[in-house]
Amino acid sequence: MIKLIERAYNNKNRIAVKSEGYSYTYKTLLNKSESIAVELLAGKRDLNEQRITFLVNPSFQYVTIQWGIWRAGGIAVPLCIKHPLESIKYVLEDTDASILIYSKEYKDLIEPLFNNTNIRFIRAESFSNIFGLLPEVDIKRRAMIIYTSGTTGLPKGVVSTHKNIEAQISSLISFWGWNQSDHILNVLPMHHVHGIINVLSCALWSGACCEFLPKFNPEEIFKLFKKQEINVFMAVPTIYFKLIAYWNDLKKTEQEEIFLILKKFRLMVSGSAALPLSLHEQWEKISNHVLLERYGMTEMGMAISNPYNGKRRPGFIGQPLGNVSVRLVDENNNLVKVGEPGEIQVKGENVFNEYWNKPEATKEAFTLDGWFKTGDIAVLNNGSYKILGRNSVDIIKSGGYKISALEIEEVLRQHVNIKDCAVIGIPDEEWGEIIGVSLVLNTKEISIDNLKSWLIEKLPGYKIPKKYIIQTDLPRNTMGKVTKNELKKLFSVNIL
Template sequence: MLKIINQAHQNPNNTAIVSAGKSYSYQALLDESQAFASILLANQADLSESRVAFMVVAGFDYVKVQWGIWQAGGIAVPLCTTHPLASLQYVIEDTATEIIVVSPEYEAILKDLATEKGIRLIVLGNLPTISIKSLPPIASTRRAMILYTSGTTNLPKGVVTTHNNLEAQISTLVNAWEYTPKDHILCILPLHHVHGIINVISCTLWAGGKVEFLPNFSAEGVFKFFSSKTTEDENLVFMAVPTIYFKLIAHFESLSNEEQRALSKDMKRFRLMVSGSAALPVSVMEKWETISGHRLLERYGMTEIGMAISNPYHGERRAGHIGQALPGVDVRLVDEENNIVPKGEAGEIQIKGANVFQEYWQKKEATENTFTEDGWFKTGDVAVDEDGYYKILGRSSIDIIKSGGYKISALEIEEVLRTHSAISDCSVVGIDNEEWGELVVAAIIVNDSSLDINALNTWMRERMPSYRVPRRYKIVDELPRNAMGKVTKNELKQLF
């Protein structure tokens, strides 16, 4: 039996999921996921790693479908509910999906494609009554899930993880962040990414805790959750991306003093608050700590590895740093020749451990190219080890700017810009330039329209070497971001 399923048997009467105003026990989740696995199997004894793509509303049905796929022996392929048809079709065709599962809301989007491709379509909400079948034994070495990561070049690649990989990712975090059956977490994250699937849902359910879903993000909805949980026999947990914390802070600051004091008191009751999926600006971390009483735990992970590095649950959570290697995960920093760099020098993060994915789906060459000869996964992210804490300098392909012979971290420049009183947010990129190789430029969102760019440049030169000061600025209303809140810097470059 899969370990996550076995864990659910330990707390059958506990509430597992709250969604759409209803509560579901672990026993209900086990029963309904097994019933759905039987529907998937139909006349087969085992799906034998058939790909099952699903476009399902966040909530009980999502988890039921995912667990059903796993128990039937299939590979789960979560689809983004906001992607256009062309993107969905790419994933379905690339994985050679054999079954598509949809919530009724999404049937119209994929029905014609399923018919055209001869793919079996299952629509939730109108399922046949079926006898529970004998489910196949599932070895932990089997492929379990394919998530798509766009990276920075070429078409998206399907990241294949086995049940072993997922179990390593989940159990490591459960131990490191001390999940318990008393945990009650709010899920507001997209469910085609590791952050929501593993850190929020799977870890909490593995521990026997409760996951509550808020399908559509709103600052009001999040704060309502914060203020409505008054029971003392639950440990409240919250995880989000930096952009969400930024929006929550903005909403908090729009409230009356009385409302702010009440919310601050409510937030102090939480056991843990975590930020991830993008670099957490120090200014956001400090402001959130002021209003909530929580120093956010920042960590580092990728679709290919789950979580690998984390600030400690107990101990110093160092601002601007992603922390230390998690137990069972090996981390090293190397130069462009793959030699380990001396402490204090920048190098590419490479990872090895049971958490690391198996392969890119049907892309043997890409898989081989992303691993070293001795089996280390090359993340493409550049960091420095500062007194035992890793600090991300950026992604080698987009955040490390090579200008005038210097290697410049865009993230470090952004941190300085955000401390300017007239700037509410920013992003720095390098654009091709004959003289400099790459020119350092910045898109900024201002809260003071009278900001003088020349004065801003003078202000920047007082705080960092001149070669790091942006040579061009563009004032924008918003920054292009993906579903996880990361600035899509290749899109940003087009503005210049």
């Protein structure tokens, strides 16, 4: 049996999930996920790694569907609830999904797909309470595909086995001191490793409680904090920025009340993007916590973390987790000296299995001796790693998302009035980076508002550029490649 699910039998009467005003025990979670698994099997003995996509809000329903897919022997493919139909279609086609489970909120969005007879559509609310035999699922089986943007432009499906997931969870359980009495608030997207592994799966592995807040709202978050049940919180820098802004507008008596409550928390973590020093300092002021920064990727879960007990250094990501090997190398894969910058490479059971149906991309992601090439540059300083940046300017980190500039460029070039373009990340205190684009036009002018409306049909909101400039040509080097670092300098003037 999958160990994450097997452990739930030891905590049957404990609260596993709080969602939409209800509390659900581990026993309820086990029963409901079994019913879903039986219905997904539809008389078969085993789904044998069929790809099962699901489009549901972060909730108890989400967890039961995820576990139901796993218990039936399928591969869980969570879809982003903010993606347009085109992005959803891409995942369905890329994975050759056999089933799409959707909740009522998304019926209108996916209705155009209903004439696709290759896919079985199941309304999430329609699952009944039935029980039956389930297959034995080996931990070496593929368990999940999460889509991540890469330097090739189109999103790649990161395939993790149950063994990979167990390794990712167990390393964090040990390093961050997870225990049964923990109660975490989950405000993160549930198609990313941060929300799925670091928050939900670690809580359920520990016999703890995971509470969902499907839509971010600073006022609601502080209301939940005031109940004094939550003692662990994890978020991206953008969320901390908005919570600080809300706190600053409160009366002094309310600020003091919140400070005393937050001070009692066991752990607070920030990740998915670099945390500005100013946010570090402001959050410590309102909570008495030095946020724990860590480093990870969809391809490997977490690999490096500041200590749970011990000094945390703002701007540093810490030390390797247990059973995770890390090295820094130069462009020739030679180890660099301590204090010199190098690419982070990782090896361990936490590292993903493959990119779905992309053998060449998978091969390129690893060295000949099996190290995963992260593409991030870091330096080792007094025993802690510090991220210096990426070896590619084509990945933008904004609000916890890793966004491919090349993917956005490909979409923009489809517009009839755009001859060429280049997309970059612009440093921003709130978002980490915001997306900027330089446009070369086929016409004299363009309406930016109309362009944004056009993009909404093509891309999720977080991938739509916020800053625009118009140029007669893009800056290039002697090889004809756009010099994006030069382009960044132009965004201080002539921004539309």
